[in-house]
Amino acid sequence: MKIKSQKDFFSGLLFMGLGIAFGGGALGYKLGDAGRMGPGYFPLLLGSLMAILGVVIAFKALAVKTEGDDRIGSWAWRPLVFVLSSNLVFGVLLGGLPSIKLPPAGLIAGIYGLTIIASLAERRFNSRDVLILATILAAISYGAFIALLKLIVPVWPDFIAG
Amino acid sequence: MDLLANLSLGFGVALTPINLLYAFMGCFLGTLIGVLPGIGPVATIAMLLPATFSLPPVSALIMLAGLYYGAQYGGSTTSILVNLPGEPSAVVTCLDGYQMARQGRAGPALATAALGSFFAGSVGVLLLAAFAPPLMVLAANFGPAEYFSLMVLGLIGAVVLASGSLLKAIAMVLLGLLLGLVGTDVNSGIPRFSFGIPELMDGIGFVVIAMGIFGYGEIISNLGRSEKEREVYTAKVHGLFPTLQDFKKIVPAVLRGTFVGSVLGVLPGGGALLGAFAAYAFEKKVRTRPDEIPMGKGNIRGVAAPESANNAGAQTSFIPMLTLGIPPNAVMALMIGAMMIHNIQPGPQVLTRNPALFWGLITSMWIGNLMLVILNLPLIGIWIKMLKVPYRYLFPAIVLFCAIGGYSVNNTTFDIWMLAVFGFVGYVFIKLGCEPAPLVLGFILGPMMEENLRRALLLSLGDWSTFVTRPLSAGLLAAALLLLLVMLSPAVKKKRQEAFEE
Numbered sequence: 111m112k113i114k115s116q117k118d119f120f121s122g123l124l125f126m127g128l129g130i131a132f133g134g135g136a137l138g139y140k141l142g143d144a145g146r147m148g149p150g151y152f153p154l155l156l157g158s159l160m161a162i163l164g165v166v167i168a169f170k171a172l173a174v175k176t177e178g179d180d181r182i183g184s185w186a187w188r189p190l191v192f193v194l195s196s197n198l199v200f201g202v203l204l205g206g207l208p209s210i211k212l213p214p215a216g217l218i219a220g221i222y223g224l225t226i227i228a229s230l231a232e233r234r235f236n237s238r239d240v241l242i243l244a245t246i247l248a249a250i251s252y253g254a255f256i257a258l259l260k261l262i263v264p265v266w267p268d269f270i271a272g
Numbered sequence: 273m274d275l276l277a278n279l280s281l282g283f284g285v286a287l288t289p290i291n292l293l294y295a296f297m298g299c300f301l302g303t304l305i306g307v308l309p310g311i312g313p314v315a316t317i318a319m320l321l322p323a324t325f326s327l328p329p330v331s332a333l334i335m336l337a338g339l340y341y342g343a344q345y346g347g348s349t350t351s352i353l354v355n356l357p358g359e360p361s362a363v364v365t366c367l368d369g370y371q372m373a374r375q376g377r378a379g380p381a382l383a384t385a386a387l388g389s390f391f392a393g394s395v396g397v398l399l400l401a402a403f404a405p406p407l408m409v410l411a412a413n414f415g416p417a418e419y420f421s422l423m424v425l426g427l428i429g430a431v432v433l434a435s436g437s438l439l440k441a442i443a444m445v446l447l448g449l450l451l452g453l454v455g456t457d458v459n460s461g462i463p464r465f466s467f468g469i470p471e472l473m474d475g476i477g478f479v480v481i482a483m484g485i486f487g488y489g490e491i492i493s494n495l496g497r498s499e500k501e502r503e504v505y506t507a508k509v510h511g512l513f514p515t516l517q518d519f520k521k522i523v524p525a526v527l528r529g530t531f532v533g534s535v536l537g538v539l540p541g542g543g544a545l546l547g548a549f550a551a552y553a554f555e556k557k558v559r560t561r562p563d564e565i566p567m568g569k570g571n572i573r574g575v576a577a578p579e580s581a582n583n584a585g586a587q588t589s590f591i592p593m594l595t596l597g598i599p600p601n602a603v604m605a606l607m608i609g610a611m612m613i614h615n616i617q618p619g620p621q622v623l624t625r626n627p628a629l630f631w632g633l634i635t636s637m638w639i640g641n642l643m644l645v646i647l648n649l650p651l652i653g654i655w656i657k658m659l660k661v662p663y664r665y666l667f668p669a670i671v672l673f674c675a676i677g678g679y680s681v682n683n684t685t686f687d688i689w690m691l692a693v694f695g696f697v698g699y700v701f702i703k704l705g706c707e708p709a710p711l712v713l714g715f716i717l718g719p720m721m722e723e724n725l726r727r728a729l730l731l732s733l734g735d736w737s738t739f740v741t742r743p744l745s746a747g748l749l750a751a752a753l754l755l756l757l758v759m760l761s762p763a764v765k766k767k768r769q770e771a772f773e774e
Binding site: 125128147159180228 | 442446464488669705733
């Protein structure tokens with residue numbers, strides 16, 4: 111059997127899986143009945159509907175060819191990894207990681223970290239440009255979020271701020 | 273004439289030089305902060321709210337109205353320029369607005385958003401002044417069964433927003449509803465799908481979902497293409513203001529949007545939000561002229577209608593807010609909070625006991641709106657220049673502002689982790705051709721829908737027929753069914769496909 115529409119087939123599988131996961135999770139809560147719904151009633155209803163819909167979508171993808179480009183194509187690993195990890199590094203630098211006793215390094219360090227790592231998502235990486243960009247962004251953010259909006263967030267690392 | 277007497281009472285309170293100055297200040301600050309990608313109106317107002325505490329009540333409300341319009345317009349600006357909706361209703365503006373920006377027509381899109389909002393807001397004020405008392409009766413006729421049916425209709429309408437497969441769009445709505453249920457169940461107090469994570473007990477934040485799925489997903493997908501085929505924006509910018517031809521398309525769309533928005537805005541809870549979605553769905557049903565760009569590909573009507581509906585709805589939603597005390601959206605909830613700080617208890621008594629304040633508030637919303645047009649039309653040129661920044665400098669800035677914006681909502685790094693999760697999810701959706709707009713509407717309506725379903729069935733002792741035996745509810749469900757059948761009918765289906773492939 112050949113898959114006629116890759117995108118639809120895998121979305122069908124995804125919806126089926128998520129539907130089963132949510133529906134299964136809902137079974138763990140009290141269901142109740144229609145007149146007195148427990149916390150599990152509505153999610154079980156939605157999850158089952160979604161799982162059924164997922165099966166239909168997946169089967170349709172085996173039978174009917176949709177118009178246009180229906181291949182998933184290659185994944186953009188480089189931007190995916192660098193954009194998401196720049197976001198995570200920013201979070202760690204901003205708030206620290208209490209579970210491994212890492213102290214917060216503050217907003218400014220976070221901005222430099224995020225800008226440098228996110229810029230790596232681009233193949234052309236010019237370290238001078240990126241540092242200038244990070245400095246501009248740090249200045250704007252300091253002006254907008256700290257000076258103007260008084261956002262409560264560590265700005266400098268502990269050892270500087272004291 | 274009650275209408276004129278009421279309005280003149282309001283303007284008498286609001287139109288003093290010092291109050292105009294506050295309106296200007298609010299509008300200016302609101303736009304300035306709201307235009308940062310990732311900072312929506314809710315975050316903007318929440319951050320600037322304390323600045324108004326020291327003012328006298330009317331001045332404070334006027335400044336807040338300015339902030340509200342400034343922030344909302346700033347949010348529309350980011351929706352149009354960088355595809356980042358700051359609030360649920362702006363999701364619709366992204367659809368055509370961002371496409372227009374990519375085609376070099378960001379200027380007309382921004383001008384349309386401002387002018388359409390202003391017109392709709394003005395109509396909304398007049399409607400409010402003229403029909404507030406009779407409309408209060410309509411809102412009172414809505415029981416839980418009617419709300420549930422209205423939401424079903426709204427969600428089916430949202431499916432129209434998606435351009436791809438109908439089944440996938442419905443599945444996305446269901447997924448949105450389920451994500452909306454994450455967190456503590458209001459009835460039993462049991463945390464659902466929260467995996468024992470304390471931060472998830474309050475549910476997933478809208479800002480995190482919107483910025484992750486729309487912002488990060490789009491950025492990753494853009495960067496995945498080679499630089500040549502990326503071409504996020506065309507270098508050529510066609511004009512700053514709408515042409516005469518544009519105006520011919522905008523005017524009817526604005527009128528339709530204003531009508532849809534005003535009517536839905538009267539319904540408490542979600543009415544104002546559904547307005548933008550409904551107006552867009554409605555606009556899509558209006559025949560596209562042969563020389564027009566299809567909806568979803570940068571049609572100016574797709575900006576004009578939802579932006580007007582949103583604003584008209586914001587005005588008329590004062591009716592349920594003041595009669596039932598139910599805020600129609602998060603921004604209005606903040607406004608109520610601000611009113612309470614000034615010792616104003618929202619509710620029907622405001623209208624009778626303190627008419628000067630009530631009408632002052634209504635007219636100050638209009639002044640805020642006017643200020644916005646005056647302030648922002650000259651600024652359009654500056655926003656357009658933002659698009660000239662090369663993408664490799666622009667995208668780290670967007671990622672950064674999303675991260676800070678996500679953090680600022682609850683002051684917790686947990687939201688930054690969630691942003692990464694939904695960024696990944698958003699990219700997967702793009703890869704699988706699943707459009708996120710229906711998911712977002714489902715997410716917002718999820719908890720409300722469950723609540724009303726529960727209440728309706730509790731009242732009917734578990735009898736599902738309550739939804740079809742109550743005439744208003746039956747009518748709404750019939751409309752939803754009709755809409756679904758129209759979309760499923762082979763002729764329309766074919767047309768729909770054609771329209772999107774051109």
